[in-house]
Amino acid sequence: MSDIADASLAYEGVKRIEWADRTMPVLRQIRERFEADKPLAGFRIAACMHVTTETANLIRTLQAGGASVALAASNPLSTQDDTAAALVQEYGVEVFARSGTDREGYYRHIHQALETGPDFVLDDGCDLVNTLHIERTDLLSTVKGGCEETTTGVIRLHQMAREGALRFPMVAVNDTDTKHMFDNRYGTGQSTLDGIIRATNTLLAGKTVVIAGFGYCGRGLAERARGLGSRVVVTEIDPVKALDAALQGFGVLPMAEAAAQGDVFITVTGNRDVIVEEHFAVMKDGAILANSGHFDVEIDVRGLEGLAVETNRGVRPQADEFVLADGRRLVLLAEGRLVNLAAAEGHPAAVMDMSFADQALTCAWLATAHETLAPAVHEVPKEIDTEVARLKLASMSIGIDSLSPEQEEYLHSWRLGS
Numbered sequence: 001m002s003d004i005a006d007a008s009l010a011y012e013g014v015k016r017i018e019w020a021d022r023t024m025p026v027l028r029q030i031r032e033r034f035e036a037d038k039p040l041a042g043f044r045i046a047a048c049m050h051v052t053t054e055t056a057n058l059i060r061t062l063q064a065g066g067a068s069v070a071l072a073a074s075n076p077l078s079t080q081d082d083t084a085a086a087l088v089q090e091y092g093v094e095v096f097a098r099s100g101t102d103r104e105g106y107y108r109h110i111h112q113a114l115e116t117g118p119d120f121v122l123d124d125g126c127d128l129v130n131t132l133h134i135e136r137t138d139l140l141s142t143v144k145g146g147c148e149e150t151t152t153g154v155i156r157l158h159q160m161a162r163e164g165a166l167r168f169p170m171v172a173v174n175d176t177d178t179k180h181m182f183d184n185r186y187g188t189g190q191s192t193l194d195g196i197i198r199a200t201n202t203l204l205a206g207k208t209v210v211i212a213g214f215g216y217c218g219r220g221l222a223e224r225a226r227g228l229g230s231r232v233v234v235t236e237i238d239p240v241k242a243l244d245a246a247l248q249g250f251g252v253l254p255m256a257e258a259a260a261q262g263d264v265f266i267t268v269t270g271n272r273d274v275i276v277e278e279h280f281a282v283m284k285d286g287a288i289l290a291n292s293g294h295f296d297v298e299i300d301v302r303g304l305e306g307l308a309v310e311t312n313r314g315v316r317p318q319a320d321e322f323v324l325a326d327g328r329r330l331v332l333l334a335e336g337r338l339v340n341l342a343a344a345e346g347h348p349a350a351v352m353d354m355s356f357a358d359q360a361l362t363c364a365w366l367a368t369a370h371e372t373l374a375p376a377v378h379e380v381p382k383e384i385d386t387e388v389a390r391l392k393l394a395s396m397s398i399g400i401d402s403l404s405p406e407q408e409e410y411l412h413s414w415r416l417g418s
Helices: 007-022 025-037 053-064 081-089 103-114 127-134 137-142 151-162 177-200 216-227 239-247 301-307 349-372 382-395 405-411
Strands: 044-049 068-073 094-096 120-123 145-148 170-172 208-212 231-235 264-267 288-291 308-316 319-324 329-333
Touching: 007 053, 007 081, 007 349, 025 053, 025 349, 025 382, 044 053, 044 103, 044 127, 053 068, 053 081, 053 349, 068 103, 081 094, 094 103, 103 127, 120 127, 120 349, 127 137, 127 151, 145 151, 145 349, 151 170, 177 216, 177 264, 177 288, 177 329, 177 349, 177 382, 208 216, 216 231, 216 239, 301 308, 301 319, 301 329, 349 382
Parallel strands: 044 068, 044 120, 068 094, 120 145, 145 170, 208 231, 208 264, 264 288, 288 329
Antiparallel strands: 308 319, 319 329
16 A cells, blocks of 8 residues: 555646656657567566656656556655655555655655565665665565666665675666766756755855865756856865866865855765864854755754754745854755755756656666676666667757768778878
8 A cells, every 4th residue: 555645636746747748758758669568567666766757757657668666755855745646546656655754754665665575676875775685685585676876876886786785786877878967967957056046045146155076966066056156166075076176167175164155055975974063163144055965964964953052943945044152044955855856846857858768778678687687786788878868869859970881990990090
């Protein structure tokens, strides 16, 4: 039995799912293929993902391929209760997700999804895979493989593989170009600022925006914040990425120095304790703190709570104000969780179209390839990434060149030179 907040919201959910589907032409084409070919017939899939309209269209595609799907939420604050209701009532999916559920409810839902006895798993942060390997080892023998779509999750999987703990093959869908380049750079870049603006109604022009991390997410954020008129400062631990940021014209500072300058702080590192008490101690009055990394560990929320002499919850939707002993006020968005999904709607559907197309095609590939894959972290076959990009270009009516026979020969011969 599913566990959702309100089944009566299904009608609204269907409307929103169909709206998202309008700008997901690649996934729609794949769904049509799957309906004809049934590459996932007879397989059970357990997914731990953000319960959003875009995810709903991925689930519909997997169903079209013949799979039965159980879905748990990967973040309580990103769950759209109307989407969950629509998936259960209109599309026949088992869903275990309620907006705002606590930690106990979150893990209960993961366990409920696993109780369906999956053949394959889809994870968004590695919590489902982690639960399988620690608490539900009785189910490991039937799991044939899975996909992970976040940087944080892939990092955790690589560590499991290095320690010899990973028991089945996992594919790093996150690492495809059509996922991390576009989803992270263009999706996170836009949706994070969208969440901050919705939560605060602040004007970013003229503000100093400090971005912790200059991977694809950080680059996208920096580009868009600059486009809105902000002065952008980047903090990094990687000298190559720091150099890249500097050569693109962004300020680069250690967080200890940037903390005193910033008006808005955004973490996108995938690591913990990026902004801590020593940084809160020197921040400006009214500084805004937001996280767009997967887990709520990048900003030391407990440390902030410990420093506060007064806490004003919900000064605006998804905004809590912490008053420090000297009267300064720091504003934390979305409880330190993913601000783009908690305070906004996450990535635009047109971006998730590519990420979820990668997921769907990789699932179909895994249905047969799992038999030859070792328990390790695997890359998505290049042809899948290329096919998704090709379909996306076609949907945008964009044509590109192709190599002539002479060009092909030149590229593949060491005898030909100038």
